[in-house]
Amino acid sequence: MKGSDALKMAAPEVLESDLPLALSLLNNLQEQVVAVTAQIQALTKKVQAGAYPTDKGLSFLEVKDQLLLMYLMDLSYLILDKASGSSLQEHPAILRLVEIRTVLEKLRPLDQKLKYQIDKLVRTAVTGSLSENDPLRFKPHPSNMISKLSSEDEDDEETEEGQSGTSGKKATKGAPRKYIPPRLVPVHYDETEAEREKKLLERAKKRALSSSVIRELKEQYSDAPEEIRDSRHPHATRQSQEDQHRIKYEESMMVRLSVSKREKGRRRRANAMSSQLHSLTHFSDISALTGGTPHLDEDQNPIKKRKKMLKKGRKKKGFRRRR
Amino acid sequence: VNDTVTIRPRRLMTSRFLQNKQIVIDVLHPGKAELRKTDLNHFKSHKMYKTAPDVIFVFGFRTHFGRSKTTGFGLCFYAKGNESKHRLKKHSLYKKEKTSRKQNKEGKNRIKSKGAGAGATPWRCHSKLR
Numbered sequence: 001m002k003g004s005d006a007l008k009m010a011a012p013e014v015l016e017s018d019l020p021l022a023l024s025l026l027n028n029l030q031e032q033v034v035a036v037t038a039q040i041q042a043l044t045k046k047v048q049a050g051a052y053p054t055d056k057g058l059s060f061l062e063v064k065d066q067l068l069l070m071y072l073m074d075l076s077y078l079i080l081d082k083a084s085g086s087s088l089q090e091h092p093a094i095l096r097l098v099e100i101r102t103v104l105e106k107l108r109p110l111d112q113k114l115k116y117q118i119d120k121l122v123r124t125a126v127t128g129s130l131s132e133n134d135p136l137r138f139k140p141h142p143s144n145m146i147s148k149l150s151s152e153d154e155d156d157e158e159t160e161e162g163q164s165g166t167s168g169k170k171a172t173k174g175a176p177r178k179y180i181p182p183r184l185v186p187v188h189y190d191e192t193e194a195e196r197e198k199k200l201l202e203r204a205k206k207r208a209l210s211s212s213v214i215r216e217l218k219e220q221y222s223d224a225p226e227e228i229r230d231s232r233h234p235h236a237t238r239q240s241q242e243d244q245h246r247i248k249y250e251e252s253m254m255v256r257l258s259v260s261k262r263e264k265g266r267r268r269r270a271n272a273m274s275s276q277l278h279s280l281t282h283f284s285d286i287s288a289l290t291g292g293t294p295h296l297d298e299d300q301n302p303i304k305k306r307k308k309m310l311k312k313g314r315k316k317k318g319f320r321r322r323r
Numbered sequence: 324v325n326d327t328v329t330i331r332p333r334r335l336m337t338s339r340f341l342q343n344k345q346i347v348i349d350v351l352h353p354g355k356a357e358l359r360k361t362d363l364n365h366f367k368s369h370k371m372y373k374t375a376p377d378v379i380f381v382f383g384f385r386t387h388f389g390r391s392k393t394t395g396f397g398l399c400f401y402a403k404g405n406e407s408k409h410r411l412k413k414h415s416l417y418k419k420e421k422t423s424r425k426q427n428k429e430g431k432n433r434i435k436s437k438g439a440g441a442g443a444t445p446w447r448c449h450s451k452l453r
Contacts (some may be wrong), residue, residue, distance in 0.1 A: 082430060249395075251333075251347050252334075254345050254347075254383075254396045254398075255383070256383045256385070267449075286442075
């Protein structure tokens with residue numbers, strides 16, 4: 001074909017400029033090959049002498065070692081064949097290479113998960129003890145919580161038990177049970193401020209995307225048919241749902257619950273708001289999508305004001321006034 | 324504006340453990356604003372209920388917004404002595420003995436110091452440590 005002919009007969013100028021470069025590269029290659037063979041021979045001698053025992057190590061790493069070695073062997077066989085001029089078509093080593101490669105790819109996420117533990121083990125082996133800021137140094141010591149006195153003092157343990165939150169068992173009265181550690185791998189918490197802010201921003205964006213403004217825009221521009229959903233009562237507020245819950249409870253338990261002042265205030269405010277057509281002009285906040293800062297409407301968040309006022313009047317007189 | 328009052332019982336539950344029947348009562352009174360407790364208790368002696376009025380107790384009536392409906396609870400006991408004391412007191416069927424706490428304690432200590440056979444009622448130790 002024309003293309004291959006053009007390749008075979010490259011212009012003589014290109015050949016001439018390439019020739020010395022190729023010669024120097026080939027010489028380099030020879031030197032490097034000699035150095036590498038020397039190193040590998042030293043390594044094999046050491047391994048055969050048993051300087052690297054691996055029977056007490058992680059079997060996962062052992063598997064990886066063997067796979068990489070097999071990969072190298074197949075690869076070198078391929079190179080050998082190619083260098084002596086034969087074609088690589090339907091070479092038996094190619095299939096083996098592909099297989100080993102897929103297995104290695106599948107092992108990679110496992111590797112990620114074990115990375116922290118392996119690093120820590122290696123560091124511990126090198127330095128001889130746990131490092132200064134290793135989180136394992138801060139683990140709870142359950143043996144310190146069990147009372148060393150006689151069984152009469154076991155009632156005190158129940159209050160102190162809350163802090164070992166990872167184990168779900170409570171101390172029972174009588175003989176203390178054996179502490180079974182939780183099956184969790186400790187992972188280091190390294191979320192920076194920037195990451196936290198990014199997460200908050202993402203969440204705000206998600207909320208803004210599902211707000212009514214954006215939803216209406218979507219409906220306007222999409223080709224999908226208008227979906228009629230089984231809608232809840234349009235005036236179902238949180239307060240009305242709480243009221244229903246309270247009524248259900250009262251009727252099933254046959255008791256009347258007392259209404260605190262805060263509840264009364266909330267109820268009054270809910271009634272007032274629903275009669276004020278307040279929600280007509282207040283849409284949800286989509287500033288996360290537009291990039292502006294969220295501005296708080298005065299009448300949407302009156303709670304913060306009230307909290308501040310309470311804190312001011314915290315004397316005894318204020319108490320009486322509250323009653 | 325009529326003055327009829329309709330009583331509609333709603334959720335009836337029979338409790339064999341507490342030996343009573345519990346019921347949620349809806350009272351519709353489109354004319355009146357509120358019902359008085361005396362009126363409500365008057366219904367206890369209605370002939371529709373086949374028991375005596377002293378085992379029926381109603382309580383907890385709250386009027387809904389709009390003032391034409393009131394909801395409350397009612398209990399009907401199998402036997403006479405099972406109702407809680409504060410409710411019996413409201414209907415003056417129970418009277419608490421006016422024993423003074425101090426007098427009780429002094430009496431007990433007197434018996435303790437004199438020994439077990441010291442009075443008509445021997446004092447027994449009810450401590451939890453036993």
